Amino acid sequence: MFSHQAHQAVFGAAIVAASLAFLAPPSVSEERAEPQTLFTNVNVFDGTSDTLAEGMSVLVEGNLIKKVAKGEIRARDDATVIDGGERTLMPGLHDMHTHISIFRPVAGDNRIDMSPFLVGAVAAARAEGMLMNGFTLIRDIGGPAKYIQRAIDAGVVVGPRVLPTENFVTQTSGHGDFRNRTDPNPNIDVRGSTNYIDEYYSCFADGPTEIRRCIREQLGKGATQIKIFTGGGVASEKDPLHSIQYTPEEVQVAVQTAAQWKTYVSAHAFTDASIRLAVENGVQVIEHGPLMTEDSAKLMAEKGTWLVPSVAAVLALDMDNFKKISSPATYAKGQMLLDGVPKEMEYAVKHGVKMAFGTDLLADWEGAVAYDNDANEEFVWLAKFMPNVDALRMATGNAGELHALSGPNTPYQDGPTGVVKEGAYADLLLVDGNPLEDIEIMTEPGKNFRIIMKDGVVYKNTLLADAINLELKQKLLKATPPHLRFYGDYN
Numbered sequence: 001m002f003s004h005q006a007h008q009a010v011f012g013a014a015i016v017a018a019s020l021a022f023l024a025p026p027s028v029s030e031e032r033a034e035p036q037t038l039f040t041n042v043n044v045f046d047g048t049s050d051t052l053a054e055g056m057s058v059l060v061e062g063n064l065i066k067k068v069a070k071g072e073i074r075a076r077d078d079a080t081v082i083d084g085g086e087r088t089l090m091p092g093l094h095d096m097h098t099h100i101s102i103f104r105p106v107a108g109d110n111r112i113d114m115s116p117f118l119v120g121a122v123a124a125a126r127a128e129g130m131l132m133n134g135f136t137l138i139r140d141i142g143g144p145a146k147y148i149q150r151a152i153d154a155g156v157v158v159g160p161r162v163l164p165t166e167n168f169v170t171q172t173s174g175h176g177d178f179r180n181r182t183d184p185n186p187n188i189d190v191r192g193s194t195n196y197i198d199e200y201y202s203c204f205a206d207g208p209t210e211i212r213r214c215i216r217e218q219l220g221k222g223a224t225q226i227k228i229f230t231g232g233g234v235a236s237e238k239d240p241l242h243s244i245q246y247t248p249e250e251v252q253v254a255v256q257t258a259a260q261w262k263t264y265v266s267a268h269a270f271t272d273a274s275i276r277l278a279v280e281n282g283v284q285v286i287e288h289g290p291l292m293t294e295d296s297a298k299l300m301a302e303k304g305t306w307l308v309p310s311v312a313a314v315l316a317l318d319m320d321n322f323k324k325i326s327s328p329a330t331y332a333k334g335q336m337l338l339d340g341v342p343k344e345m346e347y348a349v350k351h352g353v354k355m356a357f358g359t360d361l362l363a364d365w366e367g368a369v370a371y372d373n374d375a376n377e378e379f380v381w382l383a384k385f386m387p388n389v390d391a392l393r394m395a396t397g398n399a400g401e402l403h404a405l406s407g408p409n410t411p412y413q414d415g416p417t418g419v420v421k422e423g424a425y426a427d428l429l430l431v432d433g434n435p436l437e438d439i440e441i442m443t444e445p446g447k448n449f450r451i452i453m454k455d456g457v458v459y460k461n462t463l464l465a466d467a468i469n470l471e472l473k474q475k476l477l478k479a480t481p482p483h484l485r486f487y488g489d490y491n
């Protein structure tokens, strides 16, 4: 059997990424051991530090990082050894604001003709695309996501880890109320609407009793956090942006109900009044926040309230096209946000509000997979307001910290995510170049993300294209499950 040293002697600087265990039957003790992957010669961005740690080795055993050290680490003889060639090894990315099962338009055509079968099929395709863009974890912040989490975690579908929120909790005529104006209210007129969107997107809740019921329903379905709306939004037509949604009492009830399940409430809030309503009554994460004042940024920093700003969704908007597809009222909402976001980011950065990376990309279902490829552009937009390393931290170390707010409700309990350290999940990217110096690297995952590992499993490896030994590549081809071959150049 080849040893680690033998690989290097035979192939020199060439990349050798192979479990050669198939060359000889494993001994009984090796059979029981968790597989090891050893990254050598990598510069590590650990998700929290300001700089890269150079000349490092990282040993993965099973689904966890076992050791991180400068120089060499001893691994078992049967370990897969990957010479990182001084590339950057960093945590897998987290997108903390996605809707994997929601497509535009959220009312109208999709309301008339949408089925869980179509949604599930598209979500599975999106999940695979997201992982291939480097996202090893998504926090799905509204809409059905538990089923796709189950399929991914079972290994049936390729995709990231998923933190589901399930149905939004919305007041009647709030931002989560996508009914046509002539539709009955399922809580008042018709119990149990059969419409897909009514069933899976929102739970209408007015007053403490209904809020408790709606939240408990989502928690029972497997939600890892709860989403409410404390003010108007853009995607819905009925609620004006200026509307305040929920009373302080209702927000407190939501927070208390989630806290009893050891999790938290996140609030969609655009206007300053809706941000204040949420923050002052115990909400722990503000989604969007474009019209935040400087005073509110200070308050959020003081209270440790998180902000997931999703800036590209606003700043990269093609306003000419947006005008064509929107009503005048919706277009005006978009313009207000465009003016607000730069100030929001200035205040948040100035006062040190804790921030995590989120994209909030919504497209029609036919275009959703392609549109998800824009997710990585968020890094470049964020870097207009902060150092590159802070933008990267938002998607790694910070996001992992936010993930941990779900407490015992997250299914990923073996270790932290978003960091490269001993005991953390082995969700890793091996990246060409140094994204701390050049953030544009993050926008071309197909080219620059050479290895994508999740849960200790390599889902993409294009280093093999650089390997010089054809025979070895042919052996690897036989040893690689067919659905993973697509992402590596084994030909």
Ligand SMILES: [Zn+2]
Residues within 6 Å of the ligand: 097, 098, 099, 141, 360
């Ligand atoms: Zn959203």
